[in-house]
Amino acid sequence: MENQAKTYVVGQAAIAARPLEPALYLVATPIGNLRDITLRALETLAACDVLACEDTRVTRVLLDRYGIRQRPVAYHEHNATEAGPKLIAALEQGKSVALVSDAGTPLVSDPGFRLVEQALASGIRVVPIPGASAVLAALTASGLPSDAFLFAGFLPVRDGQRKTRLTQLTAVSATLIFFESPRRLAETLAAMAEVLGDRPAAIGRELTKTFEEMRTGRLSALAAHYGQAATPKGEVVICVGPPEEKTEAPEDIDRLLVSLAAEMPASKAAAEAARMTGQPKQALYRRLIELRDG
Numbered sequence: 001m002e003n004q005a006k007t008y009v010v011g012q013a014a015i016a017a018r019p020l021e022p023a024l025y026l027v028a029t030p031i032g033n034l035r036d037i038t039l040r041a042l043e044t045l046a047a048c049d050v051l052a053c054e055d056t057r058v059t060r061v062l063l064d065r066y067g068i069r070q071r072p073v074a075y076h077e078h079n080a081t082e083a084g085p086k087l088i089a090a091l092e093q094g095k096s097v098a099l100v101s102d103a104g105t106p107l108v109s110d111p112g113f114r115l116v117e118q119a120l121a122s123g124i125r126v127v128p129i130p131g132a133s134a135v136l137a138a139l140t141a142s143g144l145p146s147d148a149f150l151f152a153g154f155l156p157v158r159d160g161q162r163k164t165r166l167t168q169l170t171a172v173s174a175t176l177i178f179f180e181s182p183r184r185l186a187e188t189l190a191a192m193a194e195v196l197g198d199r200p201a202a203i204g205r206e207l208t209k210t211f212e213e214m215r216t217g218r219l220s221a222l223a224a225h226y227g228q229a230a231t232p233k234g235e236v237v238i239c240v241g242p243p244e245e246k247t248e249a250p251e252d253i254d255r256l257l258v259s260l261a262a263e264m265p266a267s268k269a270a271a272e273a274a275r276m277t278g279q280p281k282q283a284l285y286r287r288l289i290e291l292r293d294g
Helices: 039-047 056-065 080-092 112-121 134-142 159-169 182-196 219-228 250-261 266-277 281-293
Strands: 007-010 013-016 024-027 050-053 097-100 126-129 149-154 175-180 200-205 213-218 236-240
Touching: 007 039, 024 039, 024 112, 039 097, 039 126, 050 056, 050 080, 080 097, 080 112, 112 126, 134 175, 134 200, 134 213, 134 236, 149 159, 159 182, 175 182, 182 200, 182 219, 182 236, 182 266, 182 281, 200 219, 213 219, 250 266, 250 281, 266 281
Parallel strands: 024 097, 024 126, 050 097, 149 175
Antiparallel strands: 007 013, 175 236, 200 213, 200 236
């Protein structure tokens, strides 16, 4: 790149990229629509000495779209042990290194945090170049409270481990945000309804792309919808509302549990009470057992 003009193209105009100071630059890239790139990000990608990315083929599409002549190198979870020290060495030699993920903001559910950790430990400056984020895009369009939220990444694949993790999040007084595979969407929503209670939620799919979808509703209704529909395609973000205020007094819930248990098995009684009150099924089931034992 030293012998090539460092430029980027916007519309029909080729713009010269200003030199970068030596640092590790974390550059957010579009999550779907390539127009969701900032001018600062384009300039950084064009001007950096080294461009590291998850998949060079994916990044090449973005670079070609904006006329950026870079030769990206791969940095991902499978080669981080080998590639990371090389990038740190380049930084220690006074070069500028830009890091991008396949889509969105680096370090969100990718191995970039290791590189940042190594850079900071070596006294290297780390510069965020903010931009697109699937987490924030879904949250702002969900209609759920945004004053406090927790991004919980991907849930475990196995049912037992998934429910254990959800149980740990039950009492968090914030909107919960998850990434999920479209193949597991229906079963994950069903598990959430069972463990967290039938809370309001929103599904963001293919955000910023041609077939973008934002679907809202209760967890149980969303689980039923995606359980009956064909397997959805594309990237999925799940937003789940915080615990709802409990309007029922404890004694009212106890009476409801006892009444339901007189007509159906304990597990079904707890599930029905969860549907009616919005409280977690597992907690209601434990309370019903306590009432029986008592």
